[in-house]
Amino acid sequence: MSEFLELLAPPQALSLFLDRLPERSLTEWIMSCEALGCVTAEPIRATFPLPTFARSTVDGFAVRAPDTHGASESLPAYLRIVGEVPMGDTADFSLGVGDCAVIHTGGMIPLGATAVVMVEYTQEAHKEEVEILRAVSDGENVLQVGEDVQTGDVVIPAGIRLRSAEIGGLMAQGVTQVAVSRRPKVGIISSGDEVVEPGNLLRDGQVYDVNSYSLRALVIDSGGEPINYGILPDNADSFRQAAQKAKAECDIVVFTAGSSVSVRDLTAQTIDELGEPGVLVHGIRVRPGKPTILAVCDETAVIGLPGNPVSALVIARIFVVATIEKMLGLTQPRPKAVVAARLSLNLSSQTGREDWIGVKLVQVPNDDLYRAEPIFGKSNLIFTLAQADGLLRIPPAATGLPAGSLVTIELL
Amino acid sequence: MSEFLELLAPPQALSLFLDRLPERSLTEWIMSCEALGCVTAEPIRATFPLPTFARSTVDGFAVRAPDTHGASESLPAYLRIVGEVPMGDTADFSLGVGDCAVIHTGGMIPLGATAVVMVEYTQEAHKEEVEILRAVSDGENVLQVGEDVQTGDVVIPAGIRLRSAEIGGLMAQGVTQVAVSRRPKVGIISSGDEVVEPGNLLRDGQVYDVNSYSLRALVIDSGGEPINYGILPDNADSFRQAAQKAKAECDIVVFTAGSSVSVRDLTAQTIDELGEPGVLVHGIRVRPGKPTILAVCDETAVIGLPGNPVSALVIARIFVVATIEKMLGLTQPRPKAVVAARLSLNLSSQTGREDWIGVKLVQVPNDDLYRAEPIFGKSNLIFTLAQADGLLRIPPAATGLPAGSLVTIELL
Numbered sequence: 167m168s169e170f171l172e173l174l175a176p177p178q179a180l181s182l183f184l185d186r187l188p189e190r191s192l193t194e195w196i197m198s199c200e201a202l203g204c205v206t207a208e209p210i211r212a213t214f215p216l217p218t219f220a221r222s223t224v225d226g227f228a229v230r231a232p233d234t235h236g237a238s239e240s241l242p243a244y245l246r247i248v249g250e251v252p253m254g255d256t257a258d259f260s261l262g263v264g265d266c267a268v269i270h271t272g273g274m275i276p277l278g279a280t281a282v283v284m285v286e287y288t289q290e291a292h293k294e295e296v297e298i299l300r301a302v303s304d305g306e307n308v309l310q311v312g313e314d315v316q317t318g319d320v321v322i323p324a325g326i327r328l329r330s331a332e333i334g335g336l337m338a339q340g341v342t343q344v345a346v347s348r349r350p351k352v353g354i355i356s357s358g359d360e361v362v363e364p365g366n367l368l369r370d371g372q373v374y375d376v377n378s379y380s381l382r383a384l385v386i387d388s389g390g391e392p393i394n395y396g397i398l399p400d401n402a403d404s405f406r407q408a409a410q411k412a413k414a415e416c417d418i419v420v421f422t423a424g425s426s427v428s429v430r431d432l433t434a435q436t437i438d439e440l441g442e443p444g445v446l447v448h449g450i451r452v453r454p455g456k457p458t459i460l461a462v463c464d465e466t467a468v469i470g471l472p473g474n475p476v477s478a479l480v481i482a483r484i485f486v487v488a489t490i491e492k493m494l495g496l497t498q499p500r501p502k503a504v505v506a507a508r509l510s511l512n513l514s515s516q517t518g519r520e521d522w523i524g525v526k527l528v529q530v531p532n533d534d535l536y537r538a539e540p541i542f543g544k545s546n547l548i549f550t551l552a553q554a555d556g557l558l559r560i561p562p563a564a565t566g567l568p569a570g571s572l573v574t575i576e577l578l
Numbered sequence: 579m580s581e582f583l584e585l586l587a588p589p590q591a592l593s594l595f596l597d598r599l600p601e602r603s604l605t606e607w608i609m610s611c612e613a614l615g616c617v618t619a620e621p622i623r624a625t626f627p628l629p630t631f632a633r634s635t636v637d638g639f640a641v642r643a644p645d646t647h648g649a650s651e652s653l654p655a656y657l658r659i660v661g662e663v664p665m666g667d668t669a670d671f672s673l674g675v676g677d678c679a680v681i682h683t684g685g686m687i688p689l690g691a692t693a694v695v696m697v698e699y700t701q702e703a704h705k706e707e708v709e710i711l712r713a714v715s716d717g718e719n720v721l722q723v724g725e726d727v728q729t730g731d732v733v734i735p736a737g738i739r740l741r742s743a744e745i746g747g748l749m750a751q752g753v754t755q756v757a758v759s760r761r762p763k764v765g766i767i768s769s770g771d772e773v774v775e776p777g778n779l780l781r782d783g784q785v786y787d788v789n790s791y792s793l794r795a796l797v798i799d800s801g802g803e804p805i806n807y808g809i810l811p812d813n814a815d816s817f818r819q820a821a822q823k824a825k826a827e828c829d830i831v832v833f834t835a836g837s838s839v840s841v842r843d844l845t846a847q848t849i850d851e852l853g854e855p856g857v858l859v860h861g862i863r864v865r866p867g868k869p870t871i872l873a874v875c876d877e878t879a880v881i882g883l884p885g886n887p888v889s890a891l892v893i894a895r896i897f898v899v900a901t902i903e904k905m906l907g908l909t910q911p912r913p914k915a916v917v918a919a920r921l922s923l924n925l926s927s928q929t930g931r932e933d934w935i936g937v938k939l940v941q942v943p944n945d946d947l948y949r950a951e952p953i954f955g956k957s958n959l960i961f962t963l964a965q966a967d968g969l970l971r972i973p974p975a976a977t978g979l980p981a982g983s984l985v986t987i988e989l990l
Contacts, residue, residue: 198776253836255772271837330792330795360685364754379746387741425683547628
């Protein structure tokens with residue numbers, strides 16, 4: 167356990183790192199209909215009330231409420247039909263005493279009317295007269311101006327990710343352009359003398375580049391804009407050049423280097439020399455992903471991920487995603503997507519270390535809860551994650567989890 | 579309750595509808611690196627084993643295991659260093675008795691070697707000789723060929739949505755192109771004499787079109803390709819023309835029409851005349867969304883949504899998303915993103931009806947569970963959904979839920 171004593175657990179490492187990152191405000195205006203998944207840079211305020219005009223909530227007859235007082239099935243009130251309220255327009259009439267008008271759901275309450283009687287409680291006596299079988303009071307079945315939203319109300323706050331409901335909300339206010347955070351540019355640098363671009367022929371001793379692509383997908387999913395800097399050979403010059411270029415062009419630079427100690431040292435040295443203050447965290451109390459590096463170099467966030475594809479993706483989910491979200495100004499995150507489950511077997515864990523384990527969620531007959539089945543792969547192959555529905559976190563304080571434990575699985 | 583007796587609840591309505599939809603197999607080949615969120619049309623099989631060559635899992639020395647037998651700190655074995663295994667290549671040497679070679683994590687085991695000794699258990703005696711302080715057995719610290727994946731194994735099944743882990747997995751197998759389901763085309767037809775394109779001036783009695791845009795976003799999110807057919811005036815000719823055009827061009831046609839009875843009847847009639855078998859379900863035991871229409875017209879799925887923006891989106895989440903997923907061939911869906919919470923107040927509900935209520939999830943000090951606070955808006959304004967983190971479902975069998983109930987919230 168001594169190897170861990172001087173290291174931080176992921177939450178502490180993350181907050182130390184994020185605190186050193188400068189605040190940014192990179193705003194751009196885009197079409198609201200293209201803004202799905204974007205983060206609002208400014209609060210959206212109502213520029214007009216909703217409803218904008220007094221509306222009927224039902225199909226029926228717009229009336230002066232006092233004209234219906236005392237009306238019942240046995241003793242209906244008889245009202246004169248003076249017209250029909252057109253949808254999308256104002257009526258060209260107003261109601262006097264004893265008058266009423268046909269109105270549809272969403273129609274504008276005509277001048278003089280104070281309530282609407284549902285069609286179910288009426289009976290047309292003849293073409294120009296209707297029997298009202300139930301009394302209504304002033305305002306009944308009427309939505310008043312501004313009852314939902316008043317001018318100046320914040321209808322969508324800043325720092326929130328836009329979903330389909332918010333896109334609809336923008337449109338309800340006629341907001342066709344919206345100020346959102348620019349997607350942070352995330353440079354992805356892969357390295358390894360043994361790593362080959364997929365599609366090329368694989369010689370003995372070589373493997374295909376996995377991390378550039380899985381990280382690219384994760385960055386897109388999280389709202390960043392990935393930029394690929396290719397696969398570097400394992401030497402100081404190529405590392406330095408690529409790092410400087412990526413730092414100049416990106417908001418976040420992500421290294422994913424080999425697993426050997428020498429290559430890890432090379433990555434750490436390259437990052438530390440890239441700018442001030444340099445490496446803040448080197449090594450984290452987490453498995454997989456202990457050799458992770460977190461650095462700030464002249465205001466650019468630089469993250470060194472382990473080379474193993476599972477470790478790289480698990481660690482990127484924690485640190486790269488959080489960095490993108492900070493740069494997006496996502497101050498109002500929604501709750502994380504999680505699934506409650508029952509653990510299928512005993513899991514051991516080292517105290518003081520946070521563990522992340524891929525699990526498959528299996529439905530169990532007659533049980534509301536899924537069964538969480540950990541997936542183990544000897545070499546932590548990327549397919550252990552591809553098979554997993556989510557990840558189980560074993561917190562640092564735990565010494566493991568017994569079979570049957572109620573666990574919370576973060577969906578991948 | 580009688581109004582509901584002849585209607586189906588959402589799950590039964592959905593399965594009746596989906597069963598009548600034809601199977602489709604619209605496959606296209608796309609670049610794997612662009613396939614995030616797509617659904618696999620065929621299983622992906624390994625065309626070569628992983629690892630492809632025997633690899634070291636540690637930094638250290640490749641050895642013939644028998645040469646280390648009996649070695650200990652007090653009585654080390656002395657081995658001759660014959661070279662260093664290059665990363666990404668085969669060694670140009672093989673190990674004879676008493677030989678060893680420097681090897682890095684991921685390096686290819688050289689000819690003659692059967693195990694690797696971790697560098698921590700060695701001590702370089704001088705440049706050409708190393709002390710081995712611990713014995714290893716055959717295969718120790720070595721990943722054998724095919725230990726993770728064998729040629730022919732299904733590494734990614736058909737009918738699964740590709741996440742970042744699967745994108746990485748495709749690359750590990752050098753699969754740069756992948757067969758995925760074509761995104762179903764979803765035609766969106768909005769209507770209403772009172773409905774105006776956002777950005778235009780709003781006159782008295784008019785409202786902006788919300789549904790076209792919120793549904794468009796939902797369709798994109800679910801993997802469909804939205805096509806907008808504009809806002810129709812409420813008359814039979816325009817309904818029929820737009821419906822026929824959309825049916826000819828799309829896999830799914832979604833109507834979102836006004837809330838008045840006459841417009842709903844017009845929608846139902848238009849859909850029923852569009853093709854065989856026509857309307858299958860008209861009216862569902864759900865709130866909001868009772869007037870929903872489900873139809874199959876000459877193999878095209880046609881869905882009539884309520885005009886109210888909240889109802890439209892809640893119902894589209896159930897029926898439009900499921901239809902898209904069926905057409906995508908998403909036979910291996912991942913568990914739904916849900917959050918467990920405690921209900922903040924009593925909710926009443928009509929027996930026999932499924933209710934969906936927008937809720938805000940609030941973190942509570944000293945409680946693992948969120949508090950689910952229902953959001954009520956008098957007119958079911960779209961902003962009641964924009965404020966919601968998720969939806970609470972009250973099943974048909976329930977008569978309501980008491981405050982404090984443990985509930986499962988589906989994230990929006």
